[in-house]
Amino acid sequence: MCTLIKTLKRISLLCFTIVLMTSTAIRSQEMDHSSMGNPTDETQDQDTMEKMNGNRDGDEMAVMKGKMIFSMSCVYCHGSRGEGDGAASMFLGPYSHPRPNNFTSGIFKFRSTESGELPLLSDLMRTIREGIPGYMPSFRNMGEEGLRAVALYIAKAFIQADLPTTTSIKYVKHVGPYIYSPQSVRRGEILYGIMKCNECHGADGKAGRTDLRDERKLMVHPIDLTRQETFGNGTSHEDIYRTIMTGLDGTPMPGYSDLFKGEEDSAWDLVHYILSLQGR
Amino acid sequence: MPKSPAWNVIGIKWLISFMPMLFLLSILPTNAEAIPAFARKYDLSCTSCHTKAPRLNAFGEAFHMAGYQIPQTEEGELREKRQIGRIVSEKTFLNIFALRATGNFVESISGGHPPETNLALPREIELYFAGTFTEDVSYFFNLSHEADTIEGIDNGRFEKTTAFGLGKEFFLMFDLSPSHRGATNMHEITMTGPMRMGPMIMVGKVDPSTNFSYPTNRQFILDQPGRIDTNNGTIQRFTLSPYAFSAKFFGLSTGEGNTIEVTKGVLYNTPGDFGIDVHAMLGRFMLQTGVMQGIDAGSADINEKKDPYVMTRVNFGSRNYFSGSASALAYWGNDTAKVGNDLVDWFRTGVSGNIKYKLLDLYGALIWDKISGLPAATASVFDETAFGMTLESDFILTDRYLLSLRYDRMDAGGFANQKADGEVLTLQLRKYFRDNYAVYLRDSVNIGRVSTNPLQNFRNLIALGVDLDF
Missing domain, CATH: 1.10.760.10 (Cytochrome c-like domain)
Known part of the structure; x- marks a missing residue:
């Protein structure tokens, strides 16, 4: 009995140590890969940012903030690579639609742009602000600054393309x-x-x-x-x-x-x- | 084969028990909808936070860690109106209130002495009130009605109680983190260093293991109440619970002198006791420390010594539908129990782990206990070490079915002439008619020795029951 206990104790402590070391290694690897989003070409990313909203310094700060918020609030469903494969994502729709969006696919449900186009930055912000009833909480209380930061981070790190600034769809006001x-x-x-x-x-x-x-x-x-x-x-x-x-x-x-x-x-x-x- | 009259009676009882349930099932819709308090409050489905209630998924753990708030938001309820998403939410009672009813309708225990077949209503009905008072102060109160609970009394005896009152947990949680949520200055945000949450302080009747990789309170396979001889208070069969968390020692009593049931969750793994807990996350690491008053110490804590503990946890995985955590704990039960009339120290160490991959959830805990400071007269007849292990695997088979398999092992300690080891394998299938309403069929098999010892006094337990959250 005592031998069994001791053996199990040793095995479990060993496992725990291995897990600690592995997770630390994975963590540092992830930090390396995503220290500023997931850029493949830093120059291209900077250009994208400039085109997107002009104020480069301010946007870089916003992207950093967006990354932090994303990693504390969004990563559980959308995953650290924005592919919609976060740890909690599958439980939302185990065997049916919807699952958290894969930002890298370029497919976005909630847009004000034509079908097949990317969303506006304001579309991303609206979805984050309002949430999706039943599936995604609202982050309204994050404030407009936080919402914009997360939207910018998603655009830069995962979509990696110029977001349109206007839509060709004509919206007639409800008046x-x-x-x-x-x-x-x-x-x-x-x-x-x-x-x-x-x-x-x-x-x-x-x-x-x-x-x-x-x-x-x-x-x-x-x-x-x-x-x-x-x-x-x-x-x-x-x-x-x-x-x-x-x-x-x-x-x-x-x-x-x-x-x-x-x-x-x-x-x-x-x-x-x-x-x-x-x-x- | 002709049926015995006894079987016929049992059969009729089963039928009578099934009928109201079948009626309920026939009238309830089968689509998944959000119901309980937080789901109502945030307009989300149960599975936004749970794999299936009550197990939390990674987002649910973050929500819990943030003091029942969506991470990175602040939403104290002192405001007259809150707008969450498209919903302008008045402060309604239903947003802070939830109800859970659990228990067996029918249970049949065989292979022990005597065999039992019982019909029952759900034994446990709990009312929860939880939410946020302000941005930094959260609350959790639990009122419960528990039937057929086994409570230790003096001289190794037990009694079965039915009680209504403040339940396993009630506490306030304070978020002491620097204000880095919401619309704070961007420059400040970038200067805050590694991602962190907390420190959070819980004060009240708490379950310290709530942040452990395998929390005590979040069980799909419910505790099965034991059996006592009401004539003399002797116990015939212990409560069937996760053995890792249990007391494991035969012949211990609380500081107040009440017998501690061998399978009762205690120390760090108590379902709830008075204490103060502090925990914080730094990057992927969680650090937790606190003090507990002692096992069922209540206001009459005779030794006035507190039980300190520390726990550390590391989270890993955030993509490919994979996540996990590993935890290690140390707890010092400072003069927290008695052997005979002498107070003894009780040390608990343990590790636990959890891996979630897609719809598979694997978790387990290994806990070692050691009693020290034994009186010389009993040292030779008292095994001062014990070990418990609980491993569980849950798999969401379809949108509506959850299959669970749990293995429990106890290498008990305590008085040599009383103690016995236990080994149980449980298989359970849950059918979810809605996300918040499930019926289950379980079979727990004693795969170790069967004897009249209360830990071993059954071969097979089959139960049909319900788990309803509103």
């Missing part, structure tokens, strides 16, 4: 003739059928299709349009309008900006119809 009216809802209902929204979201908006997959081949459940708490890209009038126009890249939800080109105001009819499904 004047485009406010809610029963007539607008009726027009939106017709659009809902014409655009075949019912094929995924169901005739009553309560979804139902189970054969859809995202870009990782994970099962996607179309959101239930009658329940606003399931709207990942936001629930305000503007959020829904933006989602219709841009789609959700990486999922089967396409963007309809082409369809509405020249008649962007008509998209408000569809927004109003969706809101009416929620009794709003």
